[in-house]
Amino acid sequence: MSQKLPVISGEDLIRALQKFGCEIARQKGSRLRNETQPARLPVTVPLHKEIARGTLKSILNDASIGVDDLLAAL
8 A cells, every 4th residue: 555645846856866866867857867778757846945735646657656766765
C-alpha cells in the first residue's frame, strides 16, 4: 500500500529526482530530464516552498516514480 504524498518544496523534489538519474535541462521552470531512461517524459518542477499534492502526483507520474520510492529518496 502506498503512503500519502508528502508536502515538499520544489528544491527538495529536484534533489530527490536527481537521485533517480534526472538532470536539470534548464533552470527556467526547473525542467529535468532523465538521461539514463530516455523513455521517461521530461518534467517541470515549480520552485515553490510547497508543491501542491496534485502537482506532485502529476510530476511523479510523468517521471514514472512511485510515492514509496520518493519517500525513500527524501
